[in-house]
Amino acid sequence: MTQPTENSTPDPAQDTVTAALLVIGDEILSGRTVDKNINKLATHCTDIGIRLSEVRIVSDQSQAIIGALNELRERYSYVFTTGGIGPTHDDITAQSVADALGVPLPENPEALAILEDHYPSGALTDARRLMARVPEGGVLVQNSISAAPGFMIENVIVMAGVPSIVEVMLDDVTPKLRTGKKLLSKTVQVRHPESFVATLLLELQNEYEGIAIGSYPYFRDGVVGTTVVMRGVDEEGLSKASQQLQDQLTKMDMRFS
């Protein structure tokens, strides 16, 4: 490994910041609740230049949470978690994160002050006070909706499960995150089944190595079509590749019509 110098060419790989999302919740796995946080976080990550690279949904069991968390935090720049930070017996995320990282879970004075300020006198029950526990070394993630904070420790960001709270927590934590080059995309609609363009897309994929070309069939209103999505960080290459596809489709459409 060579030391970078001031004049060295930037390494594009260093511009890639990755993330995983760990969704904690029996209610998603049983089908009772439809997850709304995966797409929200996926869109947010893409918008700010982080590549969401994996999502896992596990049950409310500490071994499942600890196992998944330890794998994901090794593998990706960041791990976001949603769910399990409320005041009831099934809220075991904070304890599981502390166990995974091997740190204690003390009451955090700043979190306690927020809860004391939020609840009317006498309403900070023992159960609610549990929400002031933060793994040692954790920094609070503010919750402007229901006060009880999330936290960030090392590369792990722990958030609530309620989608509206996830949204405000993401707003709070985002400025603290390292981000990379934004993943840009170009979408081309094809009025034919994807098999019609399979060879063309393969050739384009081989020509444009830095661009990921995805092909998504759809069946809508009796029409079988294909959405082609090109993704990459190089705006110029992306424009060139999508223009090339559109030009070739124009020719092919004439042939097939």
Add this chain to the structure above:
Amino acid sequence: MTQPTENSTPDPAQDTVTAALLVIGDEILSGRTVDKNINKLATHCTDIGIRLSEVRIVSDQSQAIIGALNELRERYSYVFTTGGIGPTHDDITAQSVADALGVPLPENPEALAILEDHYPSGALTDARRLMARVPEGGVLVQNSISAAPGFMIENVIVMAGVPSIVEVMLDDVTPKLRTGKKLLSKTVQVRHPESFVATLLLELQNEYEGIAIGSYPYFRDGVVGTTVVMRGVDEEGLSKASQQLQDQLTKMDMRFS
């Protein structure tokens, strides 16, 4: 380990059939597409007596697919996959499953016959013909919508990504699956924040070991409330526990109102 005899008491653990879902798709991770298969499969599994225990979403990269698949098929009774079995270059699920299981990926005569029957003469292009490849030993999963089949090999069930096709594929494969006791649930609505019932729920959880009690806060129309969901295979225990909670809530509501 003792041999079961005809008069032995059934082991409840043997009645538990588990599953994982592996969603394959860059388009979900980028946020472009909202997954619709997770909740569908979760609900289906609960309905037929299979416990969906984990979900993973990975990108369209063979190493990501192979790694996740090999972990999940060891750990759970079944692994379902969705996505990546079409005719284009980014459809690498069949090859990845073959690689994970260490078997070849030949053209399957039965799958080829289905495709030949489905397409008009001359329309079975080389790209479409790729969809006839099935890992050696795999059994077809029928697709009554667009013909190209999925397959089941060992404990892995490979399905399309289009939600309507997932639905018909689940209909086809379900009779072949081993199922366990159905997970039943009782829902109790609480018109108070969950911290009000935290102690009560903890006591109930300790009393009813075989029942998983989940507590889900909601904020709707200005009201902060809690949905309590009790899940278990023992109908009688479930009724007793939920009745006990309701009785205690009646008392508590009077106290808090």
